[in-house]
Amino acid sequence: MRKLFAILLMGLLWFTLAPADAAAAGAPDTHLVPCQASEAFQERMQNAPESYYFDQPYQAYESNLLCGADGLPHLQLRFDRAIDVVIPFAIFFYFAGFVGWSGRAYLIGSKRASKPEETEIFIDLPLAIRAFSQGLLWPLLAIKELTAGELTVQKNELSVSPR
Amino acid sequence: MQYLMKYLTSAPIMATLALVILSIVMIELNHVFPGLQYGTYFHRAL
Structure with a gap:
């Protein structure tokens, strides 16, 4: 309401x-x-x-x-000069999303490696390139994950402080 | 060779490399699309 x-x-x-x-x-x-x-x-x-x-x-x-x-x-x-604001904002938004999504994809991918901590210090290049190419398509992937319920964790997985 | 590759893929080296590549991309973008840097590229001339 x-x-x-x-x-x-x-x-x-x-x-x-x-x-x-x-x-x-x-x-x-x-x-x-x-x-x-x-x-x-x-x-x-x-x-x-x-x-x-x-x-x-x-x-x-x-x-x-x-x-x-x-x-x-x-x-x-x-409204007739909305392009002045819309295009720069769209470029910024896409780039910010690209950076965030690539990092997220890299961290998710690195968890499957034998030494996940090491992939944060020594960059796994094939995984990083895969993460970057996923990042390019981030708006589509975000919609896909949101509809499939993979973007956020389930409610029962959230830790709740004792009340 | 293996150790050299491990050193080259360490986070500080990769971060520096990423920064250099991004700088080149930005400079070239401004070169190809003049006015992008000044925020006037998408404007119609008055």
Whole structure:
């Protein structure tokens, strides 16, 4: 019931607070301007040291991003620019999952070895390569294990402290 | 040879190797897809 209430509240807040009409009309945000039109940004760009580490990023910001009054690039949370947030998040999420799943697969595999502790100090390369290749498919494997009940331990296997 | 392989597969050596490979991958990614590093690669030009 509490979960249902939380979901309802989330939906309500989303639809009341999100400026849906602005996204539909493609109207630009009121206070963000393209960085090339922002005086504060131009000032920052001119004051930046001339080097590879400043020139290229500033040029990229100038032609691609929107700047606020502080002269720094900001992302807009709008549905028509959702890709700005979704793609970087998806890459991060997949990579984090890949690292976690590979490690988990390696540890599960190493338990079957004759000396499980040793495989943590001296890496078993064939097993590690198998674990990495499993990690690439982690979203599919996670769904498969979740539906088969292998992802988590059974309730009766959980240790419970005495009460 | 056997001992050399055991030494090379020890965790610190493998961790260093993984770090070097990851660095090369990241540098090459930024080279192939310019703007990825600055967070502007997926943006349309304004």
